[in-house]
Amino acid sequence: MKKYENQGSKDTRSGFGAGMTELGQKNENVVALCADLIGSLKFDDFKKNHPERFFQIGIAEANMIGIAAGLTIGGKIPFTGTFANFSTGRVYDQIRQSVAYSDKNVKICASHAGLTLGEDGATHQILEDIGLMKMLPGMTVINTCDYNQTKAATLALADHHGPAYLRFGRPVVPNFTPADEPFVIGKAIMLNEGTDVTIIATGHLVWEALQAAEELENQGISAEVINIHTIKPLDEEAILKSVAKTGCVVTAEEHNFLGGLGESVARTLSLNAPAPQEFVATNDTFGESGTPEQLMEKYGLNAKSIVEKAKKVIARK
């Protein structure tokens, strides 16, 4: 199996911050808005280098989304930043009317998504945001897997016209994708070719999927691993091509199975080529306090769980 090396663990949010720093220099129309979380979102450099293009909104996320929508009128490309929960659930109607329905070029950038936020607990651990955002007509939804990919996605979004949701996280995780890998919105990345089962993963679960594929290989099972960083629009062609070969699929995400990547994959398969599918996702539940590792273990979002689901789905073929 193809080997991926951890180039040095980093948090995905720092990839976002690095992307913003670069965008600040490259694109004078890019502006940044933050709701009292500059350090958490890694906005420090952008704010220092471009104070005239940085907007501290205070703890007022609804106002932030509206201001971002207004800034597009005048040709700006606003990137809003706060935690995923406050980026989506708290401001859903503002995003729906002022951004999505109004077709405004706003990039909603969300850190601390999912369980890996850790000890802060369920009030902050949104597991419904992908579903909320993908249901909005015209909204692009991206969930990146490591530092390099998050940086590349941030840069790509500035060149993409239209509302978009960029989801990343808090913890330090392996950084394994090539630093020079181009980020093409809506285009899946084939990480490992295999023949027995397709593992389709997004976000922090991509590294876990690679670990799972190694373990499966040790057990004589050939797993294909696809990184879906763009959940909407979904690369249906890549999914169908792979499942035509393997005949079954495991989807893996740090999100509720309701509304997540898995559901989008299931729809694609049921419309085109039905195949057995297992879901590595949270099971219609809130999270809780704990370390990221403890939570991913308890809620079944790790390599071990992917291996189990892979064997289960192969048996269903």
Place this chain on the structure above:
Amino acid sequence: MTQQISNLEQFTQQVRRDILRMVHAVNSGHPGGSLGCAEFLVVLYQHVMKRNPGFDMNGINEDVFFLSNGHISPVFYSVLARSGYFSVSELATFRKLNSRLQGHPTTHEGLEGVRMASGSLGQGLSVALGAAQAKKINNDPNLVFVLTGDGELQEGQNWEAIMYGSAKNVDNLIAVVDLNGQQIDGSTKDVLNMGNVKAKFEAFDWDVLEITEGNNVEAIINGMADAKSRTGKGKPVCVLLHTEMGNGVDFMMHTHAWHGKAPSNEQLENALNQNPATLGDY
């Protein structure tokens, strides 16, 4: 000046006819607040705002306006059409299937003159703040106007925006509150008494002025000139526009009953008789 006022009054009378006929034709829509703001929007578009020919979404080097209380779309559409943004004949499509004139305004259908969807209340002031700050970055000296309802101020997002506007010295923004004292369930006092709105804005450090005769063209001209003169001085400007819901149609005034109700055939005839055509019906 007298001739100019007379022309604007004539213009407003035609807008009133448009509102009544549009709402009647589909037996739905919001005539009360639309009629109450007719004079204001006519004066704003025909006298106050600097507008460039055609329509540029980004509004570079011109004043821009946002309607936050999107339910008064009939008056907005009529004024936009009669100000040249799109054909007056298109007013006949209001609220019909496949129309660009949706029940509440939207950019989704590409209707010239509309820069933001509105209808879900309380969002326009934030959007206007963003547009005003974009003008500052662009060194564009023109102004941003926004109209909100008074009942709409019950939405909490407004107070986030009001706090922000003064804290960030957004002094190229004029926010106009349609102070008609009515909302769907009754008077604003009965539904949720907002107390002294002027004192509240002043407590948030806005420069506030009142136009007590908000259905009087000359009073609006003078009041908005005053408002413009207060911009660029470090504070956002708030205009409390005292209007009469249903203004210009006697049986629609002094009540909240016509907030979202269309007139019958007889009521339409009566209302139109009170407002003879001036510019020609669509």
